[in-house]
Every structure is written in C-alpha cells, then in structure tokens.
Amino acid sequence: MTGVHYAYPDADHEVLTGVDLSVDAGQVVGIVGASGAGKTTLAKSIAGFIPHSEGGELTGSVVVDGLKVADATLAQVVSRVGLVTQNPFNQISGAKYTVREEIAFGLENLGVPRDEMSERVDAVGTRLGIRELFERSPYALSGGQMQLVAIASMMIMAPRVLVMDEPTSQLDPSGSRLVFDIVNGLADDGTAVVIFEHKLELLREHADVLHVLADGVIARSGSAREVLADPRTDEWGVGSTRFTRAARRAIEQKLLPATTALPVSLEDAKAVFSK
Amino acid sequence: MSMDIAVDGLVFTYPSGVTALGGITVSVPAGQRLAIVGQNGAGKTTLVRHFNGIFQPTEGTVRIGDWDTKGRDIAELAARVGYVFQNPDEQLFARSIRDEVGFGPKNLGVPADEIEARVTAALARSGLVGMEDTHPYHLSLSERKRVALASVLAMETPIVVLDEPTTGQDARGVALIGEVVAELAAEGRTVVAITHDMDFCAENFDRVLVMADGRVIADGTPAEAFSRLDALEDAHVEPPQLERLRTELGWAEPVMSVDEFVGQLKTRA
Numbered sequence: 001m002t003g004v005h006y007a008y009p010d011a012d013h014e015v016l017t018g019v020d021l022s023v024d025a026g027q028v029v030g031i032v033g034a035s036g037a038g039k040t041t042l043a044k045s046i047a048g049f050i051p052h053s054e055g056g057e058l059t060g061s062v063v064v065d066g067l068k069v070a071d072a073t074l075a076q077v078v079s080r081v082g083l084v085t086q087n088p089f090n091q092i093s094g095a096k097y098t099v100r101e102e103i104a105f106g107l108e109n110l111g112v113p114r115d116e117m118s119e120r121v122d123a124v125g126t127r128l129g130i131r132e133l134f135e136r137s138p139y140a141l142s143g144g145q146m147q148l149v150a151i152a153s154m155m156i157m158a159p160r161v162l163v164m165d166e167p168t169s170q171l172d173p174s175g176s177r178l179v180f181d182i183v184n185g186l187a188d189d190g191t192a193v194v195i196f197e198h199k200l201e202l203l204r205e206h207a208d209v210l211h212v213l214a215d216g217v218i219a220r221s222g223s224a225r226e227v228l229a230d231p232r233t234d235e236w237g238v239g240s241t242r243f244t245r246a247a248r249r250a251i252e253q254k255l256l257p258a259t260t261a262l263p264v265s266l267e268d269a270k271a272v273f274s275k
Numbered sequence: 276m277s278m279d280i281a282v283d284g285l286v287f288t289y290p291s292g293v294t295a296l297g298g299i300t301v302s303v304p305a306g307q308r309l310a311i312v313g314q315n316g317a318g319k320t321t322l323v324r325h326f327n328g329i330f331q332p333t334e335g336t337v338r339i340g341d342w343d344t345k346g347r348d349i350a351e352l353a354a355r356v357g358y359v360f361q362n363p364d365e366q367l368f369a370r371s372i373r374d375e376v377g378f379g380p381k382n383l384g385v386p387a388d389e390i391e392a393r394v395t396a397a398l399a400r401s402g403l404v405g406m407e408d409t410h411p412y413h414l415s416l417s418e419r420k421r422v423a424l425a426s427v428l429a430m431e432t433p434i435v436v437l438d439e440p441t442t443g444q445d446a447r448g449v450a451l452i453g454e455v456v457a458e459l460a461a462e463g464r465t466v467v468a469i470t471h472d473m474d475f476c477a478e479n480f481d482r483v484l485v486m487a488d489g490r491v492i493a494d495g496t497p498a499e500a501f502s503r504l505d506a507l508e509d510a511h512v513e514p515p516q517l518e519r520l521r522t523e524l525g526w527a528e529p530v531m532s533v534d535e536f537v538g539q540l541k542t543r544a
Contacts (some may be wrong), residue, residue: 035417035445053328086416086443089362143361144315145437169443172314172471174511198445201516202317239446242474242516246536266516270523273540 003060006041006050010243015041017061017216025160028183028193030207030224032200034237037213039196043165045069046194065160082159086166089152093179099141100125100134103152125150127182143170151179159190168199180206200228200241204264212236222253229262243269276340277464278355278433280306282328282426284335285333286322289491297489305433306463308456310476310497312461313359313486314511319469320361322486323436326467327356338435352385357427361438372398373407379430392530396428400458402451417443424455435459437468441475450535453479477501477515477531484512498529 001021002008007014007038007230015038023029032044033039044050052074053199062069063078083090095101125131128148133141134237147170154162164183180234183193186258187208197203203210205225212220212227214236220227227233241262250256256272263269280303303309308385311319318441324330324519325337328349335475337344339355360366366423369375376394385393387403398404401421403412411422412434420443427435437456441449449472459466476483476497483500485507501507501514513519519538521530530536 014316028334033445035415035443035448040415086366087362088362142315142320143442166443170315170439172511173513176471185308193280216458217543237445237447239449242533242536244521244532246520246540249533249537253537253541255544263279266519267522269520273520273524 001046001060001062002046004058004062006045006058007056008022008041009055011056016045019213019216019218021211021218023161023253024193025192025194026187026190028097028187028195028207028272029126029211030203030205030210031194031196031213032198032210032227032236032238033213034042037215037237037240038216040165042164042213043083043196046161047083047163048072048074051082052077054259080159081161081163082154082157083163084151084167086169088143088147089172091150091153092146095130096113096201098134099130099136099138099149102138102149103156106153106157107179109260113238120156124156125156128152129178144172144175147171148175149271151182156187164193164195164197166196167195167256168202174178176202183188198239200224200239204228204268225261225264225268228264241265247272278340278485279303279338280434280465280467281338281343282322282325283338285322285325285332285337286334287318287330287451288333289327290325299489299491301491302337302483303465303467303496305465306460307365307482308460308466308480309468309482309484311467311469311484311486311512312471312473312476312482312500313542315400317486317510318489319486320438321489323358323405323438323467323469326434327358327435328350328352328357333396353430353432355432356434356436357430357432358436359420359424359427359440361442363423364520366409366426370410372403372409372411373409375411375422375423375457378427379426383430386515393429393431394425397425398454400428401425402420402448414419417445418480420444421448421451424452428455432464434465437466439469439471441472473501473513473515474517485512487511491512497531501528501531 001019004016005014006016048069069077093105104121121192126242130148168179184206187193194201207224210224211218237254241264251258263272281297281463282301285296285299288294328344328347373394376397377390380390380393400425403421420524440452456466483497484491485500493503501518517530517536
C-alpha cells in the first residue's frame with residue numbers, strides 16, 4: 001500500500017490521508033488506533049471493498065498478492081483476501097439455516113466437492129471449538145459465538161491475506177487467546193494477517209509488527225513493545241496496558257529508574273518489577 | 276421505595292429445552308455497581324434479560340423493587356430498568372440521534388422541553404456532544420454503542436444494565452464508560468454490567484459475580500472474586516493484568532488498580 005488517500009462518496013474530508021503499509025506473507029501485523037482514526041476504512045481498502053463496493057475516490061496504490069486492486073474485479077480480490085468484519089451480526093449470509101451450512105457457504109459457491117467441503121468445515125469447527133454449534137441457527141448464537149462463526153467462514157476459504165477488524169471484540173479472554181493462537185498458526189503456514197485490535201496485551205504477545213493509525217496515516221511502526229512504550233500512545237487514543245501504566249507511575253514516583261524500558265505484557269512487567 | 280433487585284431460585288429453560296440458568300439466587304441492593312463475568316454462553320445475558328422482562332422465569336422469581344417481573348411487560352419495566360444491548364443495531368432505529376435518544380423519555384411521558392435537556396445531557400455523558408442531528412447509521416460501531424448508552428441514560432431509570440459496554444471502544448471510550456458508571460453510582464442508581472474486560476471490572480465495580488454453565492460460582496468484591504482461582508478457571512476468566520502480575524511477583528495482597536499496585540510497590544521499596 002503506497003500513498004493511499006481515500007474519501008467516502010460525498011464526504012468533504014479524506015479518511016486515509018497517505019497510508020504506506022506493507023505486510024509480508026507469514027507475518028502478523030497489528031494495527032491500533034482511536035475510534036475514527038480510519039481503521040475500518042483501511043481494512044476495507046486492503047480487502048478491495050473500498051473502492052469497489054463503497055465507491056468514493058481512492059488514490060495511491062494497493063497491491064495484494066501481486067494484484068493491483070484498482071485494476072482487478074472485486075471477485076479477484078476476495079479470492080485472495082478474506083475480511084472478517086467488525087460486527088459479526090452483519091457478516092452472517094442470511095441464506096443458511098445452520099451454522100454448518102453458513103461456514104460451508106463460501107466453499108459451496110466455489111463448487112468444492114461435498115466430501116472435501118464437509119472435511120474442511122469439520123476441521124475449522126474443531127480448531128475454533130464450535131462444532132457443538134453446527135446444527136444451530138446462525139441467528140440463535142450469542143455475540144461471541146457469532147464472531148467465531150464469522151472467523152470460521154473466512155478461515156475456511158484459506159485466503160492468502162486475512163484482514164480482521166476487531167475479531168475478538170465479543171469474545172471472552174479464552175476465546176480471544178484462541179483466535180490469536182490460530183492467527184499465529186495461519187501465519188506459520190504463510191498467510192499474511194492484518195489484525196485491527198484494541199487488546200494491547202495480546203498484540204504484544206502475538207503480533208510481529210505493530211502500526212499506529214492516527215488521523216488517516218501510519219503514525220508509528222515497530223515491534224509492539226517499542227510502539228506501546230511510546231509516550232504518545234494516549235495522544236493517539238491507543239491507551240496502554242496496566243503494566244505500562246503501573247511502570248509509568250512508578251517511574252514518576254522514583255520507584256523505578258527513569259531509563260526503565262516500559263513493560264507491555266506480563267512477562268515484560270515481571271522482569272521490570274522483580275528487580 | 277428502594278429499587279433492589281432480588282432474584283430467587285431463578286431457572287430459565289429455552290423452548291428448545293436447553294436450560295440456560297440452573298437456579299440463581301442473588302440480590303443487588305440499590306446503588307451497587309455489579310459486574311457479571313464468565314465465558315460466552317455462561318448465561319450472563321440471559322440473567323440480565325430477566326431484569327427488564329425480555330425473559331420470564333421458568334421457575335423462581337425476579338423482583339425489581341416492589342414489583343415481581345412476572346406479569347409485567349417490557350414497557351412497564353422500562354421505567355425501572357434501562358437496558359443497553361450488546362449489539363447496538365438491535366436497539367437503534369430512529370433517523371436522528373435526537374429522535375433516538377428522546378424516544379424513551381417520550382414514551383415515559385416526559386414533557387418536550389425536558390426531553391431536549393435530557394437528550395443533550397445524555398449525549399454529553401456518552402461523548403457525543405452536538406451530534407443530535409446525525410443519522411445513527413453514519414456512525415461507527417463504537418459510536419453507535421454510545422448512542423445506545425445515551426438512549427438509556429436519557430430514561431433516567433434507577434437501574435441501568437450494560438451488556439458488554441466496552442466492546443469495540445478505544446482507550447478513551449473505555450475510560451468514558453468507567454466515568455458513566457461512577458456517576459450513576461454517585462447518583463444512587465444501580466449499574467449491572469456484563470463484561471469480558473477484567474481490568475475495567477476491577478477498577479470500576481463494587482462486586483463481581485462469576486458465572487459458568489448457568490450458575491453463579493463466585494460472588495464478592497473484585498479482590499475476593501479474583502482470588503477465587505478455582506472458580507475463575509471453571510469460568511475461563513483470567514484475573515486482571517496487575518492481579519496476575521502481583522501473583523507472579525509473589526505479593527500476598529490483591530491488587531485491583533494501578534494506585535494499589537504502586538502503593539504496594541512503595542511499601543516494598
């Protein structure tokens with residue numbers, strides 16, 4: 001993604017104001033930012049829904065898996081990129097009566113043979129721990145369960161690039177960890193994963209690179225530990241983990257040396273505070 | 276009259292035969308800030324949906340102040356229990372935020388000029404100042420969630436139920452919701468919140484119910500509930516960040532906030 005600018009149709013201002021971003025195969029890239037920073041817009045731009053279905057004017061270049069998004073059809077883009085949307089309620093197809101059929105829907109549209117389809121649905125269901133939901137209606141699920149079904153529906157397509165817009169927002173802590181473990185597994189198999197998230201501790205543990213999106217540009221990039229220790233995290237609306245906040249307060253009160261590398265995760269914090 | 280919530284022997288079975296609540300007895304005194312935690316599917320939402328009459332008990336009773344919810348409909352209970360849905364799109368319908376937030380008070384028969392004042396105040400509290408004329412569907416999900424919150428705040432009910440209020444909120448949004456909880460409690464109103472955010476829970480609530488498989492398996496102050504490691508494990512809940520850290524550091528006293536952590540650090544320095 002190079003020099004990407006984008007404004008929604010009839011909008012008087014750009015949401016993306018010059019985004020440069022690259023994600024390698026096999027990498028988990030986290031993107032954080034305040035509400036309104038443009039995260040969902042960026043997610044849709046990577047996945048081709050912007051500008052293909054939303055309209056508006058996108059300038060600059062978006063290339064995914066060798067395909068120039070502007071010159072491709074949406075169908076070509078979605079065969080390479082899977083987007084897990086922010087609100088799983090809106091991702092359910094509405095065409096299917098059971099969770100099993102819902103998850104199989106994408107493969108069914110590609111004409112994948114029934115036996116293979118069934119095997120792949122079972123495998124994804126097992127990985128996400130949702131096989132007991134298979135015979136339920138997609139609409140009879142809790143928010144968290146629906147979110148896992150939405151993730152399963154994308155994972156089963158085995159896209160080369162997986163874009164996830166707050167995929168764990170409705171999940172309990174164990175469900176969130178499960179999703180991040182799965183994301184690392186997909187990356188190990190060569191998938192490029194872009195994950196938009198507010199859960200900083202999980203990003204520290206699972207993302208290879210972290211970017212901050214602020215006012216439509218990438219304001220900071222680096223390892224999660226470097227980025228989340230930046231004093232501007234509050235200004236960007238990214239916030240910080242309690243580990244970081246406790247260390248900052250301890251430094252202010254001269255309980256830790258001013259040169260302390262700020263902790264982001266439990267492991268970091270244990271090292272800092274056990275001294 | 277005190278607007279306590281009294282749940283006694285509550286069993287709830289769905290028409291499909293699945294039992295979602297397996298016998299719950301709990302009372303929530305007026306003015307308490309109660310958080311309910313537990314895994315997806317533990318029955319948290321099913322429990323709180325009994326407070327405003329969306330669900331009626333299969334067995335047992337639910338009382339809101341001097342009313343038994345049995346035989347009361349949602350519209351009646353709405354005067355006592357405000358309910359903010361987890362998914363705002365289940366709740367929002369109007370064409371402008373003013374109409375949306377003013378709808379509840381209008382139904383309660385509040386006079387027009389007071390409705391306007393309530394709408395303005397509720398939007399300010401929810402971090403949506405001056406957005407009266409915006410269409411709810413031009414907002415992001417996190418903003419729509421705050422409109423849903425404002426709609427319920429404008430009802431000025433003695434009890435406010437928040438189903439996963441911090442979902443999808445950024446750091447500022449989470450802080451703002453913490454402030455709303457504190458303000459409601461300061462006014463003597465009861466706040467019941469379902470949350471997966473244990474740090475938010477530890478810092479903003481008086482009491483925590485831990486639920487698993489349709490039952491309450493731990494109940495106490497945040498420090499008490501988060502020290503019940505057996506129950507937390509059964510509920511697939513992990514303690515808040517600083518509580519996990521102090522355990523790793525081998526400190527004896529529970530830690531529920533940055534202040535408490537730094538306080539303990541100081542005594543060790």
